[in-house]
Amino acid sequence: MKIAVYGGSFNPPHISHALVASWCLWTGLVDQVWMVPVFRHAFEDSHGKKLAPFKMRVMWCKSFSSDVHSGIIVSEVESLLPTPSYTVDTLLYLQDNFPEHHFRLLVGSDVLNQTQDWKQWDTIESRFDPIVVGRSGYENPDKTVAFPAISSTEIRTELAEGRIPKSLLTASLQRLLKENNPYVS
Numbered sequence: 001m002k003i004a005v006y007g008g009s010f011n012p013p014h015i016s017h018a019l020v021a022s023w024c025l026w027t028g029l030v031d032q033v034w035m036v037p038v039f040r041h042a043f044e045d046s047h048g049k050k051l052a053p054f055k056m057r058v059m060w061c062k063s064f065s066s067d068v069h070s071g072i073i074v075s076e077v078e079s080l081l082p083t084p085s086y087t088v089d090t091l092l093y094l095q096d097n098f099p100e101h102h103f104r105l106l107v108g109s110d111v112l113n114q115t116q117d118w119k120q121w122d123t124i125e126s127r128f129d130p131i132v133v134g135r136s137g138y139e140n141p142d143k144t145v146a147f148p149a150i151s152s153t154e155i156r157t158e159l160a161e162g163r164i165p166k167s168l169l170t171a172s173l174q175r176l177l178k179e180n181n182p183y184v185s
Contacts, residue, residue: 004030004106004131005094007078007087009152010037010057012159012177013064014168016150020133023145024106025071029131032071033106034094035061038085039078052182054079060173067170086119091128103128108135108147159183 004024010017013035021033037057051057058076065072078085081093087105094103105128112132115121124130134146150168158165160183164174 001032001101002030003094003098003101003103004033005036005091005103005128006033006106007036007038007085007090009051010035010061010064011051011152012057012060012155012169012173014150014152014155015170016147018064018068018170019147020106020108021072022069023133023147024131025069030104032073033069034073034075035065036075036077036090037061039081040083040085056180056182060176063172063176064170067172088118088120088124091124095127105130106133107131108133109139110135110137112139156183160185 004021006017006021008017017035021035024030024033037054038051039054040051052060058074061074065074077093078090081089091103091105094101105124107130109132111118118124136146136149155165155168159177159181162181162184164178164181166174169177
């Protein structure tokens with residue numbers, strides 16, 4: 001089976017994540033998308049990004065995936081690995097533990113100018129054939145489809161102000177955040 005490994009903070013997951021994952025499935029690039037919330041982000045300190053608790057983000061991703069597509073599977077694999085989380089370690093772990101699958105990394109074009117800081121990007125490129133999706137405002141080298149410019153940072157800002165951005169979140173995630181919004185002051 002062909003699997004796209006879609007890692008990220010998913011802090012929270014939003015409509016653009018849904019479009020990207022669905023596009024990979026709709027076009028037959030992969031048979032499944034494994035959504036992998038980061039346990040502890042390798043760049044967390046340098047980006048100043050405060051993550052909601054891991055279990056909460058996993059719950060959000062499961063709610064999100066049930067709204068979007070049955071081919072999206074949520075994996076907690078990064079909770080089993082040393083921290084901080086490095087993409088290459090996650091991919092190698094998955095390949096070693098699920099050798100019957102062919103794994104590809106799914107990333108946005110916004111990370112391409114950061115790959116020199118990634119651990120063993122050359123290994124990722126050679127063994128896990130990245131699927132790069134266009135992101136508004138960033139160079140799109142393969143001229144793949146570009147997805148809407150939706151930012152989890154902007155969503156967190158709205159949530160902190162007590163607003164649920166309904167047009168940017170799936171229905172069940174809206175309900176979860178209405179019940180328990182960790183961003184509101």
